[in-house]
Amino acid sequence: MRVIKRCYSVYKNTFGDMDNLIAVCQVSSTNDKAKNFQACKTLITNAQKCGAKMVFLPESVDYIEEDRQKSFDMAESLDGPLISDYRALAKSLGVWVSLGGFHEKFSDTKLYNTHVVIDDRGEIASKYHKIHLYDVELPSRNINAKESSLIEAGSEIVTPVHTAIGNVGLAICYDMRFPQMAMALAEKGADILTYPSAFFFGTGAIHWEVLLRSRAIETQCYVIASAQTGSHSSSRKSWGHSLVVDPLGTVIAQCSDEPGFVLAPIDLTLVNSIRATMPLVNHRRYGIYPKMSSTPWPYLPIQDSSEYKFGASTVKGFQVFCQTPLSMAFTNIKCVLPGHVLVAPLRSMEKLSDLNEDEVKDLFLLVQKVEKTVETLHNTKSASIVIQDGEDAGQTIKHVHVHIIPRKQGDYLDNDDIYRELQNERKSTIPKRSDDEMAQEALVLRKHF
Structure with a gap:
């Protein structure tokens, strides 16, 4: 990095082709x-x-x-x-x-x-x-x-x-x-x-x-x-x-x-x-002290090599298509319908009621943005947004997460079948997707964030 360390009244030479x-x-x-x-x-x-x-x-x-x-x-x-x-x-x-x-x-x-x-x-x-x-x-x-x-x-x-x-x-x-x-x-x-x-x-x-x-x-x-x-x-x-x-x-x-x-x-x-390697924004304790602004942080950079805790499981960085200070959105290994993605808080908490006010706000602002994006990409005006909040509600991963599923007319004979499909996700015959499939979908989605 070439930097001039002192002032001149007139410059005769430039730095050459240097951006910004x-x-x-x-x-x-x-x-x-x-x-x-x-x-x-x-x-x-x-x-x-x-x-x-x-x-x-x-x-x-x-x-x-x-x-x-x-x-x-x-x-x-x-x-x-x-x-x-x-x-x-x-x-x-x-x-x-x-x-x-x-x-x-x-x-x-x-x-x-x-x-x-x-x-x-x-x-x-x-x-x-x-x-x-x-x-x-x-x-x-x-x-x-x-x-x-x-x-x-x-x-x-x-x-x-x-x-x-x-x-x-x-x-x-x-x-x-x-x-x-x-x-x-x-x-x-x-x-x-x-x-x-x-x-x-x-x-x-x-x-x-x-x-x-x-x-x-x-x-x-x-x-x-x-x-x-x-x-x-x-x-x-x-x-x-x-x-x-x-x-x-x-x-x-x-x-x-x-x-x-x-x-x-x-x-x-x-x-x-610097923000990715020392993620201060992720470490701030907004449940203890307030943010200085009511405006959400911008989307943060994502490293494909990163790993995110998701209950007892792990979300790979290449799956993540959007990260905010307190939440992440990522592609799903088992999709009940095309475009089925997940949004979760970065902090691993089992129940929605365990999240603090800032985490809830950040989570659902991201849900709103993701819903609009997947509806646009899948040419639909409807989506199912589902939280299975606790084991008796069908939660299989003990980490709050929101299913966002773009919907089209007739994709299920009975609309409520989608909830039964999610309830039986572990027993489902839906094949797991490959890392490459999830990474490619994430790349497409990242362009919208």
């Missing part, structure tokens, strides 16, 4: 909006020439003005001239741009601190209003800030935006001190977390890197943090050191303390590999 290359920019914004835009335009243009698919800019990318009233007067709306200029630039270069922090007009007295993502067609793909505001006094470090005096706090963690480099979760600066938000973004499907910043110099040396590396390790996401650097006025100085952290917590690219940009590749296969 990003550029993380570092600037020294002032109260001159036109000058700030020209500096960022140069960085974006040069980064795009180097092959960057997405360029990240820091918080307060539009301006930094210490006087509250002047700062308020300088703010614009999202359809104002500055965002229009950035949209035109992104479109002309065919590159995604993250404007890490823009002063957006909100009311007669307040602004939003808004993270804007512009796609390669020049359209606004997503926006996020900073929810954690920096109201901190640290006299020993010459810090006296009250962001809430000008900024209205946002009220929503935004669903990660699907970009050319992966699913990007949006945050801003002070948000990095709140791991709950990072976890919520990961639960919503983020591969990458962004923390564009104007991080105060006084705390940069002790907190900047360790916070960002921690957010990467606990979420198993890439972390991208573009930053302001240097002196903006006689009383305001930023730490700089923009960086990229991989999902293992390793800093793979970092700027120093000068304006410029750094290139780094984003490897989503690394994200999937």
Whole structure:
């Protein structure tokens, strides 16, 4: 992996043909909006020439003005001239741009601190209003800030935006001190977390890197943090050191303390590999503590060589066509009808009542998705969904599981015969399917997840 470890004002050479290359920019914004835009335009243009698919800019990318009233007067709306200029630039270069922090007009007295993502067609793909505001006094470090005096706090963690480099979760600066938000973004499907910043110099040396590396390790996401650097006025100085952290917590690219940009590749296969080999999501105890988000985790990578406990039996990885944090869906060794598949919790529990609330929710959300999928594949609008919950109900494998069986008119003379067929599954003359048959069916089904 080739990674440039420091910033340059202008790049003359590219990384070559490398997928998912990003550029993380570092600037020294002032109260001159036109000058700030020209500096960022140069960085974006040069980064795009180097092959960057997405360029990240820091918080307060539009301006930094210490006087509250002047700062308020300088703010614009999202359809104002500055965002229009950035949209035109992104479109002309065919590159995604993250404007890490823009002063957006909100009311007669307040602004939003808004993270804007512009796609390669020049359209606004997503926006996020900073929810954690920096109201901190640290006299020993010459810090006296009250962001809430000008900024209205946002009220929503935004669903990660699907970009050319992966699913990007949006945050801003002070948000990095709140791991709950990072976890919520990961639960919503983020591969990458962004923390564009104007991080105060006084705390940069002790907190900047360790916070960002921690957010990467606990979420198993890439972390991208573009930053302001240097002196903006006689009383305001930023730490700089923009960086990229991989999902293992390793800093793979970092700027120093000068304006410029750094290139780094984003490897989503690394994200999937780390989550598969150290499956933190499977080990979280959501029956003891809550999820940070009500949105289910995305589907997780499946290794054909893996094995899953299924009562006293084993489900092979090649049978599994979908895995969520708490459940799995897999092909069946004995099918009473074509398309008969199973969904089960990952935790081996005998009865449905043994599962916790999160497991039940995850299980039946997956059942719903699997039902729709097998009905589509088998050209039907009906399915039998069956749980044999306990031995007297016909359960032969002591592990909660849901049978999903696509149905067609006339497949049984008496519809209830299907339940008798399931009741006598072990004594059934239905032949067992081969590993190859189950693996091939799983491959077809995986494409729908």
